[in-house]
Amino acid sequence: MEPTKLKYFEDPYLFTSKSKVIEETRYQDKLALILDETIFYPQGGGSPYDQGIIRLDSTEFKVNEVRFENGIVYHIGEYSSGALEPGDIVELELDSDRRMLNCKLQTGGHLVDEAVREVGLTSLIPAKGFHFPEGPSVEYDGEIPADQVERLRSEIESAANKMIETGFEIKTFIVNSREELEKYCYSIPTHIPEGKQIRVVVVWGEKGIPCGANHVKNLRDLGQIKIMRIKSGKGVTKISYLIER
């Protein structure tokens, strides 16, 4: 089967589109639709999946969960009415509020990273990010001295909000070699496969990080960010943030 074409890479603010039904199948015992292309984001990269509706006239399939496996996007859910068949041309509609929130939370994680560098914390090595609405955070290998935590929390918050105010058109592009990856990325995670196309996302300045998730188009779209807490100890620093809605 051909891999599903991922339309969200082209435009993260595309909330409706048309697509063709390839097959109705099961994903881990749950009813799922496979389409030729999709705007639905499958869970990954620290961001949750999209939800929404797939419809054709009065037939409606409610998408509760979206997963990605071996190049195929599984739209998992249930029919509210009717049924679909292979070859049907359907309309896709995302829960746009959910998508926008996830774009903001995902970008917020990148932005915290930029602000951490901006305030001079270059010894912290990015380890992982959690960009769900429930307590988003970024984690680093490395520690901050306890007596500096509060000062740095406030500095990181100011630096991040200054970047939002200034604004930045977020750049996403594909790199094809390790040399390019080194040129455009701050650090290269160990799980990056060799010889594969990698998508790089830059939210500020010239360099970014490899990421396949959805982001806002301009930093200004974030509104405001709050650094809630910095927890540092046992070789790990966790920075929790919040996007003001």
Ligand SMILES: [Zn+2]
């Ligand atoms: Zn990202």
